[in-house]
Amino acid sequence: MASPCVRLSVKRFFEMSVAPGCLNRAYSTSQSFAKVLRLPKRQLTKLVYPLQELELYLDPDARPDLHLRIFDPSLEDIARAENFFAATAKNRIEYLSSAVRLSHAPDSSRPEVCFIGRSNVGKSSLIKALFSLAPEVEVRVSKTPGHTKKMNFFKVGKYFILVDMPGYGYRAPEDFVDMVETYLKERRNLKRTFLLVDSVVGITEKDKIAIEMCEEFALPYVMVLTKIDKSSKGHLLKQILQIQNFVNTKTQGCFPQLFPVSALNYSGIHLLKCFIVNIIGNLNDSNFR
Structure with a gap:
């Protein structure tokens, strides 16, 4: 369910947009997001806040078993x-290095966020969508499951590092366990793990193993539901309710809100970016006001 703050911010935007240019004076925004802000209200809400489309069904008052915390x-x-x-010239976004062992990972004090999921969940496509405003950054996307064999590190300005982890399951690297478990357990500057789940398939047995690993290591993690463009509204709603119930009843370290996204039409991508920036604590950085 969307909180009153979300509704008020959307309403405030449409009130401000009556006077051309006044929104841009309030804060700086990219040309890409400026186009998003010019969308009709219903389209903007669906693109930026995809859970709002299912607001009626996700209302905690109507479903007290959900206990959603809303970002x-x-x-x-x-x-x-x-x-x-x-x-930009002052905010360089670039591939940093790859590693098959934690000892090979770049030595950095910057906070890190990592993305992990089963093979063919759409992890590389999601990261490519997150970096859509930095098209020179090469994020290799393949239709072949298990394409990512190493931990790939990307530097996002002076602020943080994003790590693309190998996929688990089909065609996972032979040393996947040693590589990934060691990183998750010992990487001191890891701020949040984003565990990707296919919204069409739901939580698989292999996903449950990854969830158990995050729980065992007491990692703060987030569930991101990928490929929501491939699901009907009814099927997506069913999956969200089932997965949300799983999060509420079977996990301790998972953030209590799901993040449904589509790397194809960018639904939910803007909200996920904001969540990442909020995690690393730079949302109010004066350089971006």
Whole structure:
């Protein structure tokens, strides 16, 4: 369910947009997100806040078993977060290095977020979508499951590092366990793990093993539901309710809100960017106001 803050921020945008240019004076935003802000209200809400489309069914008052905690940034916050992912002369976004062992990982004090999921869950496609404002950054996407064989590190300005982990399951690297478990357990600057789940398939047995690993290591993690463009509204709703119930009853370290996204039509991508920036604590950085 969307909180009153979200509704008010959307309403405030449409009130402000009556006067041309006044929104841009309030905060800086990329050309890409400026186009998003010009969308009709219903389209904007569906693109930026995809859970709102299912608001009636996800209402905690109607479903007391869900106990959702809502991440409800304003459009201003989302616009600022967009700029962290936009490559400029002062904000370089680039591939840093790859590693098959933690000892080979770049030595950095910057906070890190990592993305993990089973093979063919759409992890590389999602990361490519997150870096859409930095097209020179090469994120290799393949239709062949298990394409990513190493931990790939990407530097996002001076602020944080994003790590693309190998997929588990089909065609996973032979040393996957040693590589990934060691990183998750010992990487001191890891701030949050994003565990990707296919919204069409739901939580698989292999996903449950990954979840158990995060729980065992007491990692703070987030479930991101990928490929929501491939599901009907009814099927997506069913999956969200089932997975949300799983999060509420079977996990301790998982953030209590799901993040449904589509790397194809960018639904939910802007909100996920804002969540990442919020985690690393730079949302109010004066460089991006």
